[in-house]
Amino acid sequence: MPSQSVNISQITISELNNAVLNFNRPMPSSSSCSPVLSSLSLPTSTQSRSMSAEQARELLTMSTPIPDNIYIDTNDIARKMKEWFTLRISTRSFFAVHVLGTGRNRLRKLLTVPRPFNSLKAGKELYIKMYNWLKLSEDVKKEILSVVGMNDEKSKKIAQGPEGEEEEYACPKKISRKREVSHHSETSSYSLLSPDSFLHTSITAETLNAFINKQVDYVDTKKISNLIKDWLKETQATQEWFATKILGRCRKTLNQCLNNPREWKNLTQNKGIFVTMHNWMCLTKENRHEIMRVYKAPNMNSH
DNA sequence: GGCTACCAAGTAACCCGGTA
DNA sequence: TACCGGGTTACTTGGTAGCC
Structure with missing residues (x-):
């Protein structure tokens, strides 16, 4: 997926950093997760421009090796993510493809059959992304969803018709008329x-x-x-x-x-x-x- | 991770009853 | 009898989960 700068996005790197600053605050009703994003290589706060889709995804990605002392409760993350999906801010498919960079079935596996974090290989990164995602404010999440999905050419192409060659997915605001209505409410x-x-x-x-x-x-x-x-x-x-x-x-x-x-x-x-x-x-x-x-x-x- | 069945939501088409 | 509003049914589509 090509990286594109997004002009219409209102989110700035400084805003994202502000969100990151709150990461030391404990997650609501969570005691098993320790902060991870603080170890990420984030853009500096001096950057006050709109971020690109790639930067939005980078925000959730581990860019440094995972410290040994960090343990992520995959069950807890899966449960919280499933709760978040009930808000219908994004479909699972959309989140899987655009935020996690994986397939919707892969995400479903992670949510339904969470394996111990230490036994994971590639799945570790996906759980970390979800962990970091849960720490973001709802406003920032929505902005990221907007940046990574609504504005990229792939989404536009698929939204225009079924000719898309890539994996089928659903964009909750643009593609599905039905879900748009639902989302609306x-x-x-x-x-x-x-x-x-x-x-x-x-x-x-x-x-x-x-x-x-x-x-x-x-x-x-x-x-x-x-x-x-x-x-x-x-x-x-x-x-x-x-x-x-x-x-x-x-x-x-x-x-x-x-x-x-x-x-x-x-x-x-x-x-x-x-x-x-x-x-x-x-x-x-x-x-x-x-x-x-x-x-x-x-x-x-x-x- | 692919395939497939099931479910939920939305809508078009059609029908019925009331009214002027 | 035409028109309008309300009700029903069948179909389409997208999301989810089971199975392998």
Whole structure:
């Protein structure tokens, strides 16, 4: 994969070094891992330019021999990585190919059957990369993902069509329309557009975004489905409008969620829809009405 | 590490019922 | 009867995991 400088990236080497400085801080709920990245040969803090994809990968790579006193708990790393993947910030395939530089099946093996660190050969480097990855802040991780994947020519080529000769993988933001939608909900990027008229309302788009994407631990899916159905009847708002304007999904998806709500624990991608619906119903009647007016909900003339 | 089956999510097509 | 909104079914696609 060719190394390219990335102009649009906002991340700087100094920011990355700041992240590295925090590495001496213990990992949350971790006691078995010792800092490793501090031994890496990182760019100096005087460099304040955007990093290239290669530099992003280098950041996670051991560039010096592994000290004998360093022990990495592969089980712990695998568990934490699996937890991180549930956030759906990146697919396993994407992470394997672009961050680790290996195949998705290889990563799966590392996560499902973690072998003792000392018994590993080439796998050591991959675990170290993951260890270092877990130490980064979420913002830095996202920037790295952006740098190593979203902007390189390979990704663009594959994103344009199935002609790619390289290993098939999925880019969560560019390639998969479905995952993009899912990602959208999981990462709290709100679906509402920002009409100019919103500027004149008492509730701002930012406020609404923050509120409606508020994280929720649990949603009673059946209850919220019934509430939404009742609310749609009451206000005569159409499923089409609510689905596209508020949820950012197609009407059919909303319809299925309302009529066949799965148990919360069984949900994966559609959790975001129920979270948004839950938060929507937590808004005051007045706020909902105002938003409906701004977003030109049908039948608003009658209210 | 390759192959393959399964699952989840999203959507198109179609149908049905209400209404003007 | 045409139109619109809601519901159902089948299909497509990507991710994951089992098997070897």
